[in-house]
Amino acid sequence: MHDIYISGTGVWTPPHKVSNKELVESFNEYVRLYNIENEQRILDGAVAALEPSSEDFIAKASGILSRYVIDKDSLLNPRIMKPMIEPRDNDALSVSAEISVIAAQEALKNAGLQASDIDAVIVSTANLQRAYPAIAIEVQNELGIEGYAYDMMVGCSSTTFGISNAYSDIAAGKASNILVINPEITSAHNNYKNRDSHFIFGDVCTATVVEKNSTAPNKFKILGTKLKTQFSNNIRNNFGFMNAIENKEYTEAELLFIQNGRSVFKEVMPMVASLITDHLSEHSLLPEDVEQYWLHQANINMNTYVIKKLLGDDFPPERAPNVLEEYANTGSAGSLIAFHKYNHLAVGQKGIICSFGAGYSICSILVERA
Numbered sequence: 623m624h625d626i627y628i629s630g631t632g633v634w635t636p637p638h639k640v641s642n643k644e645l646v647e648s649f650n651e652y653v654r655l656y657n658i659e660n661e662q663r664i665l666d667g668a669v670a671a672l673e674p675s676s677e678d679f680i681a682k683a684s685g686i687l688s689r690y691v692i693d694k695d696s697l698l699n700p701r702i703m704k705p706m707i708e709p710r711d712n713d714a715l716s717v718s719a720e721i722s723v724i725a726a727q728e729a730l731k732n733a734g735l736q737a738s739d740i741d742a743v744i745v746s747t748a749n750l751q752r753a754y755p756a757i758a759i760e761v762q763n764e765l766g767i768e769g770y771a772y773d774m775m776v777g778c779s780s781t782t783f784g785i786s787n788a789y790s791d792i793a794a795g796k797a798s799n800i801l802v803i804n805p806e807i808t809s810a811h812n813n814y815k816n817r818d819s820h821f822i823f824g825d826v827c828t829a830t831v832v833e834k835n836s837t838a839p840n841k842f843k844i845l846g847t848k849l850k851t852q853f854s855n856n857i858r859n860n861f862g863f864m865n866a867i868e869n870k871e872y873t874e875a876e877l878l879f880i881q882n883g884r885s886v887f888k889e890v891m892p893m894v895a896s897l898i899t900d901h902l903s904e905h906s907l908l909p910e911d912v913e914q915y916w917l918h919q920a921n922i923n924m925n926t927y928v929i930k931k932l933l934g935d936d937f938p939p940e941r942a943p944n945v946l947e948e949y950a951n952t953g954s955a956g957s958l959i960a961f962h963k964y965n966h967l968a969v970g971q972k973g974i975i976c977s978f979g980a981g982y983s984i985c986s987i988l989v990e991r992a
């Protein structure tokens with residue numbers, strides 16, 4: 623078997639940053655208007671009055687202080703409360719493909735490769751812009767890549783499952799150098815009118831070059847991957863192509879992200895800690911043998927729970943880098959942003975990239991700085 627490496631990564635960050643203060647002000651104005659416009663129905667008991675959001679709650683419950691989004695004006699407009707984009711012709715590059723190409727170009731540069739060195743593209747994301755043709759094939763075409771390309775979706779584990787697929791494809795001899803790209807336009811599936819979750823998400827696009835026998839100066843050998851899924855309705859998005867033929871009038875909210883956050887917390891955390899421990903023991907390693915953990919970025923309290931289980935209470939923060947404060951939950955891309963920005967492994971040291979989220983789905987990738 624050949625050695626297989628992560629040889630370059632890239633991150634595209636949207637131009638618009640939204641602070642908790644801005645988000646809460648807009649939400650609370652929406653609440654004020656709603657409660658005035660529905661005053662009589664509230665008095666009649668037909669609907670409940672809405673409660674305001676709070677910056678303090680968001681920071682304490684999630685660790686999120688800001689997020690980047692593809693459109694800020696409409697999202698913060700209390701009469702709109704969602705991002706808006708201009709429609710594009712079929713002949714124009716889609717938004718997902720456009721940001722994928724930018725992230726991919728940075729990953730290629732960091733790997734010291736050209737697009738012509740790549741022989742497969744995997745676009746893996748929690749939310750695909752369309753069913754087909756695959757965004758990955760659109761990106762392949764835009765970058766002039768020979769070979770094959772496909773899309774895949776595994777909720778918040780899409781990035782790590784995509785890297786795992788690239789690893790398996792290379793090990794099976796299907797390709798030598800694969801681009802894995804994760805356009806996460808999460809703001810389009812978030813419900814900005816929902817107090818429980820309006821603060822959770824941010825947009826981003828990440829890209830990773832997975833390469834056979836790399837000669838890149840700054841590379842990470844993939845020692846193995848471990849995947850687990852278990853069905854749960856606690857994180858769900860019911861949007862789909864069959865909505866239109868169902869005998870039901872959906873509200874906008876019913877086709878956006880919904881979750882039972884408390885249950886997610888309680889059920890997923892023990893699964894993550896034991897999957898990582900099992901993965902490490904398969905490689906005759908203990909949690910303390912791993913220098914850095916780049917965990918899924920959904921909630922700071924979740925990450926603290928996992929890392930305390932693995933390393934004990936007094937772990938140095940740089941061993942589990944956090945990008946939540948700046949980026950919020952970027953669907954499947956969070957662990958890769960943390961890996962890209964905060965990686966201090968010396969040659970021979972090991973790290974874990976680990977996602978967890980909808981499905982439930984968990985994936986641990988064990989790497990060694992080469």
Ligand SMILES: CC(C)(COP(=O)(O)OP(=O)(O)OC[C@H]1O[C@@H](n2cnc3c(N)ncnc32)[C@H](O)[C@@H]1OP(=O)(O)O)[C@@H](O)C(=O)NCCC(=O)NCCS
Nearest residue numbers: 674675676679683684778817818883884886887920921979
């Ligand atoms: C979503 C999450 C941050 C909520 O935190 P939490 O501590 O569980 O908060 P709860 O939903 O239990 O709400 C606690 C209280 O805060 C209130 N609250 C909720 N949203 C609020 C807001 N925006 N502002 C102020 N108060 C709020 C609730 O009404 C509740 O009040 P009560 O105690 O009087 O009933 C947390 O559950 C979480 O992150 N879970 C994991 C989610 C996750 O990772 N999902 C994966 C997505 S890919």
